[in-house]
Amino acid sequence: MVAGEPNDVRVKRCGGGWIVHTVQDGKLTVLRFKTQSPAEYFADAQRTRLGLAAKPPIDQR
Incomplete structure (x- = not known):
């Protein structure tokens, strides 16, 4: 990541678990x-802490 990029939170299924x-x-x-x-x-x-409004879809890849 590079300084100045927007804040973001994503949830992704990974193997047998989940990552944020x-x-x-x-x-x-x-x-x-x-x-x-x-x-x-x-x-x-x-997301609440960072002031992000919407929840993006879960990445199932």
Whole structure:
């Protein structure tokens, strides 16, 4: 990530678990979760903290 990029939060299914990508001021943080519910809860909290309004779709790739 590059400084100046917009803040973003994404949830992605990865293997047998879930990951949450959080970009704040161009810095990427990745957290892994075993199940979808805690990942979504964490991502929603991060969106609220960063002032992001909408929840993007889950990336199933």
